[in-house]
Every structure is written in C-alpha cells, then in structure tokens.
Amino acid sequence: MAPARDRRTGFSRRRQYGVFMGYVLAIAGAVVGAVLLVVSTFNPPAFSALRVTVAGMTTPVSSGLAWVGSGVAAVPRAIGTYFFVRQENVALHAEVDRTRALLMRARTIAYDNRRLRTLLAVRDRSVDPIVTARLVSSTASSGRRYALLNAGRWSGVRPGMPVRGPDGLVGRIVETGPNAARVLLLTDGDSIVPVRRTRDGLPAIVAGRGDGMVDVRSVNATNVKFAAGDLFVSSGIGGIYAPGVPVARVLKAGQDSVEARTFADPDTLDFALVEGAFMPMPPRGPIPAGPPPAP
Template identity: 55%
Template sequence: MFFTYILGIAGAVVGAVLLAISTLNPAAFALFSASVAEVTAPVSTAAGAVVRAIVAVPDTIGTYFHVHGENEQLRARLARSRGALIAGRRAQIENARLRALLQLRDRRPEVVATARIVSTSASSTRRYGLLNAGAWQGVADGQPVSGPEGLIGRVLYVGPNTARVLLITDAESVVPVVRLRDNRAALAAGRGDNMIDIRTIDTADAKFRPGDVFVTSGTGGIFIPGVPVARVLRAGTESAPARPFARADVLDVAMVHRAFMPPPPPAPTPRPTPSPTARATADPAT
C-alpha cells in the first residue's frame, strides 16, 4: 500500500509537471511527446500485433475448418466431373466410330453382317478374332472383315452364330495392296506381332518411304479394293514394316462384306469375214 501511494503521488506530480509544461511551453511539450512516442512506438506495435494475433485465433480456426470442408466438397465435385467427362469422351469416341461404320456401310452395299469382335488371340503366336455372327447371319468362309479404320482380315471358318477371322497381322495372312501415291502393287504380309511387312512383287526398287499408305487392290478377288490396310513406319527397298490402320484388339464392332469378285475381262469382238466380192475389189490383180 505504501508503494502504491508513492506511485500514485509520483504519477500526480508527473502529470502536474506535464500539464504545466504544456500550458507554459507548448513547443517543449510537443518535443517531449514526440520523444516519448518514438520510444514507445515499437513496444506499442509489438503489443498490438500480439493482441491482433490472439484475437484472430478463433477466426483462423474457423476459416481452416471452413476451407478444409470446402476443399473436400470441391474434390468430390471434381471427381464427379471427371467421371462425367470421361463418360462423355467415351461416348464421343463411340459415336464417331459408329458414324464411320454407318458411312462405310453406306459406301459398301455388299455388307453381309455387322457383328461384335468377342475376343482376339493377341497373346498367341497366331492372330485370330472371334465374331458373334455366323452362318445363320449370312457369314461364309473367305469373306473380308473390316472396321471404320480399315481392313481387319478375312473369315477363316464359320459356325451357326460365330465366325473365326484370320487377322491381317497373322503370319499366314497375305493381302494384295497398292500404294496410294503411285498405285504401285505390293503384298501386305502379317508378321504375327500386330505388325505388317509390305513386300514388293517385282524386281524394280520399290523405295518404301515412311508414311506410305497402302490400300487393298482387289487383285485375285476376296478383298474389296480401296480399303485402308497399313502405313509404312520405316524406309525399305524390298520390304518395309508397317502398322495396320485397324487393330482388332481395340475394336469391338466389325463388318463382314461379301467376297469381292473382279469383273471378267471383256470378250474379244469377232471380226466379220470379208465376202468374195469385197476381196476381189480389194485385190486389183484379180
């Protein structure tokens, strides 16, 4: 209590002195106030920062939980949107492929059946595909099979409701083809590894170039001319590796066409036998 009284009296004396100075000499009081403010400003700033930090703690905690919950909602919404985006993209791709199938069907009136590729032997040394259409749907041995991207193969044998397809990548498959840029004839032979070898059929230098596109020629029948087969990957002379346009391991729908029969050559026109009168007129010696 004694020290409390002492501090109170000292505070009153200091206050009276400051009041007298501010009244008698305002300039000196202003200088004194500025000096005190310079000394106490850092302390006041630090104290104010501490007070503001303490006051902001509840708001910070509330904001954290709010932002955390909002982030969870945004993640869930993003996951739902991603699923919808993937489904929409798949539907777009499927629609494009179905439109290509319809266009191909419109261009090729000899379509026998449209079927699904149930399975393929991608892991085997042979390359086969299985269609869920057979003799009851009009499918027969030897008929070519194609998809929106190009040729798939030909029917090897049929059952009542299924058909086995020899893919063009099989080692036993050989398809007559022509190069688009110069109509040069060649053979597309399967390699058994989902790739094709383009081989020349004459002694001239073929000079296969990367990017060369080959389509069916229709030579020998079976395969409809003009169906895309493969694109050359690397340059070559007598042969070159090529990648087929249609991959049966990623296709699900294919079309079976009626086997192509090239038109027969025109029959020679018989020349009329000249009459005796015409021969006598044409021969002055007679």
C-alpha cells in the same frame, strides 16, 4: 518451530510500503477525479483540452494494446480458417476427381460415337454389307492372330467374306458357327492381301508376320523402293477384298520388303462390318452330259 499466525502488516516493511502506496494512489485518484469533475462542470473547454491531451498521450499505448488484442483474437480465427480451408480443399479435390472420371467417360463415349458413325458411313458406302457385329475377342499375344465375331451363319456370314472396321481392313472369315465366326487377321502368318500403293498404283502384297505387324512385299519386280509413310489399299485382285480399302502404312523406308502397320487395330475395335466377297465364286451348275454315243 511453527510459523507465526500474526498476519499484521507491521511484521513486513514491504507490505507496509505496499499498503501505504495503495492508500496514496487511492487518495490521488479520488483527488484527480474530483478535480476533473469540478473542471468539467465549471470550465468545459478546459476539460475538453485536457481530455484531448490525455487521449493523445495514451493513444500509442491504446494502439499497441489494440494490436496485441487483435493478434490474440486472430489466432483462433486463423486456426478455424485453416481447418475450414483444409476441409474445403479436400472437398474440391474430391469434386475434381469426380469431374475427371465424368470427363474420361464422356471422352470415351464421344470416341465410340465417332467410330460408330464412321462405321455406319462405311456401311452406307459398302456395295454388299452383310452384318455389323461386335468383335468380342482377339489373340493379340498368340503366334496365330484370330478374332471372334458374335455373328455367324444365322446372320448370313460365310467363310471367305472380308471384315473391315472404321479405319480399314481387319481380315476375312475362315470359320463360321450358328452365331459366331472366326476372323483371320491381317497380321496372321497365313494372311496375304493383294494391295497397291496409293501414290502411283504400285502392286504389292501385304503378308502377316504373326507379331502384330505386316510385311509389304513387291510383286514381279526387284529393287522396288518403299518410303516411310507409303499407304497401301486393297487392289481387288483375288476376288475377296473390294478395291480401295485401307490396309497398311509403311513404317521405315526400305527395298523390296518393308515392315508396315495395319490401319485397323483389332484390340481397339468394338464393332466390325462383314461384307460380301468382291467377286464371289459362281455357283456350281449341273454337270454337262457327255457327247452322245456314236451310232
């Protein structure tokens, strides 16, 4: 059965009551408005008191509505602030990363500058400096410990010359080419350096172990005690290394032979100084003629 097309209010009591209440509220609003208009015109003080009273009664409702409105308005603002803060946080993190990279580079440059200044000071104090050159490589993981120097015979480098860095002795030249030289490091098994202990002048030798460390061994004495932290410098015996160059520091206390670490680490060196031998071999002179034959 099709629904009735008649939409008159008489078919629904609820709609009748709704329409009636609408009329009543409209008439009541008009009457209240007229009364308020008359009161405001003929008795302003009474209208002001009435207005204040109504304002006081509606203030809690207005405050609640204002709080709800501000809360609703704060939602998009909070969302926008979150995304803005997130973007700003990402930008700040990127800036921190860039600053950290610059700081590390500046620290590296400052470290290199300190090492170069120290090496220049060593060169100024050196009696017979030959050349300052770069250590381009070293055999840190091999059983033989060598380093390659980018200076050779063209720069005056010869076999037997000592090589030192800002921190101490590195080794000596064993092979030379026109523009490169091979350095035998202190840690090589064939390296032996005469040394003395700084606190009492005890003579000893520093011998390479081939594993990145050296042994400090007593000379012509037994039951010699070594303490951790003992410092040894070159003694000048042998004529190759000048006296007083830092060589090694003892790691653990022991007797007669102890393990030590060299002051100069070739793996961290950029530049090294080649010096002339402390007591170079005298040049070969002419062979003297034999005694004259007997008449």
